Amino acid sequence: MTGLSTLIRGTGPALLLVHGAGGSVQANYGPVLAPLTQRFTVVAPDLPGSGASPNAAGPLELEALADDLVAVATGAGHESFFVAGYSMGCAVAVTAAVRHPERVRGLVLSAPFARIDAATRARVDRWESLLAGPREPLARYVLSVMCGEQYLSRLSPAQADGLVELIGASVPPGARAHLDLLTRIDLTDVLPRVTVPTLVIGASGDRLLSHDLGKQVADLVHGAEYADIACGHAIALESAAPWARLVTDFLASV
Structure with missing residues (x-):
């Protein structure tokens, strides 16, 4: 798929x-874009049906998505690059690394899964x-599973209500296609084929993914390498600074 809206900055x-x-x-990624763009040229496409990217014509497929995002990065003039995935985006990142080993220099996988339980x-x-x-009701449910218990307990x-309104207003048209892909992902046999330096970041208070x-x-x-952040699934919302430090410190060492 072509025509993905893409932020390029830094x-x-x-x-x-x-x-x-x-x-x-x-x-x-909004709260971590500023620190990341101080160290990297960030290439950040919105997946089909998110941001200004059009919906896909059919079901999303992991391999095609990975190829499309690699094409976005090379089209922006980068022969090789690091890849950072978040949640379902980790599966796209891993697939890109395995399918395009000559392009991907290192991986950071935040709140990933091989397949959901x-x-x-x-x-x-x-x-x-x-x-x-x-x-x-959708937004209240999403808030309840995306944020950690401690974070939610501190909200007035x-x-x-403000977060619920924001979530409800920003549900992407492609959400159903995204969730359909999420349930079909199985990287059990793919992950052992990753050959680049990799950092896995878990969220110890995650209430969406086990x-x-x-x-x-x-x-x-x-x-x-593995590191934990004490937060819920919405890492950028709850723990932007520690997340950005983990990403930048690891990639600087690669």
Whole structure:
């Protein structure tokens, strides 16, 4: 698919960002874009049906998405680059690294999974079922699974309502296609084929993805480093500064 809307900003080595299901570049990476663009030339496409990117004509396929995003980075003039994925975007990042080893220099995988487990599947199915209804119940559910318990406990009712309004207003048209792809992903046999330096970042307070899923990814990638951040699934919202430091410090060492 061509025509993906893409943010390109910063200076330094190229860093391709891949956002998660039901998100966008701004929604998933907004608070860390400034520190990342101080160290890297960030190339950040919105996936089909997110941001200003058009919906895909049919179901999303992991290999095609990975090829398209690599084409975006090379089309921006970068022969090789790092790739940072978030949530479902980690699967796209891994697939890009395996299919294009001559392009990808290193990986950072934040809140990843090889394949979702039954508990995560139930939460994703609930999310998908709410897409057909009013936005407020959907947004309140998304808030409840995206944010950690401690973060939610600190919100005032007015702050929670503000986030609900923001989430409800920013549901991307492609969310259903994203979630459909998420449920079909299985990287169990792909992750051992990753050959580039890899950092896996887990979110210890994740209420969307079961926490062990990230550790499973790290175990399947030979030589991968693992770090935890004490936050929920919405890492950029809850822990932008520590997340940016982990990403930049690791890639600077590669």
